[in-house]
Amino acid sequence: MSEDRSKRTTADKLLLAAIDLMAEKGYAATTTKEIAAEAGVNEVTLFRHYGTKEKLVAAAFARFHYADAMTKLFGESLQGSLHEDLLLISRTYHKIMNSNRKLFMIIQRGTSHLPDEVYQEARRHPKHLRMLLANYLTGMAERGLVIPPGKQEIQARAYLEMNHGVFRNHLEEAELADFIEESVRIFARALTP
Secondary structure (H helix, E strand, C coil): CCCCCHHHHHHHHHHHHHHHHHHHHHHCCCCCHHHHHHHCCCCCHCCCCHHCCHHHHHHHHHHCCCCCHHHHHHHHHCCCCCCHHHHHHHHHHHHHHHHHHHHHHHHHCCCCCCHHHHHHHHHHHHHHHHHHHHHHHHHHHHHHCCCCCCCHHHHHHHHHHHHHHHHHHHCHHHHHHHHHHHHHHHHHHHHHH
């Protein structure tokens, strides 16, 4: 989210302003007027683009979270080498999660105030990633490259929960790199027949 502000669309400026303000103040305490002012537009423009504050923040989760990027990664970049693929998945996951840390601050701060539509959009991403990883592991098992099929959903959940736990602990870059290397080594070794 650190791209040049002058090249952003009005819609993206509104999304980023909402994320910044809501991460700082919380969902309920942030007004549409403040979001519009932060984005450098008037409030009518915000309503024209998104209709409501709820739809604006749901759009932020849809736009800046990881489901689309991870779908592309699984579709285009994985090579069929468990160790190398898991490294790429973890590195990409942490890169996206860390660049979008403010989105998670909104969820943590707004537990009782966020509309259900926002929670649904936020939950869509981990479910989607778990499905992608489970399907990948199933395909690898069918090719005889990982232990026999049957527990891929649980394996995918374990792998992603491990990575999410580390994300929540805010490791320094070097510590994170070491964690990814070691956890992938252990996980790939455990799944290799």
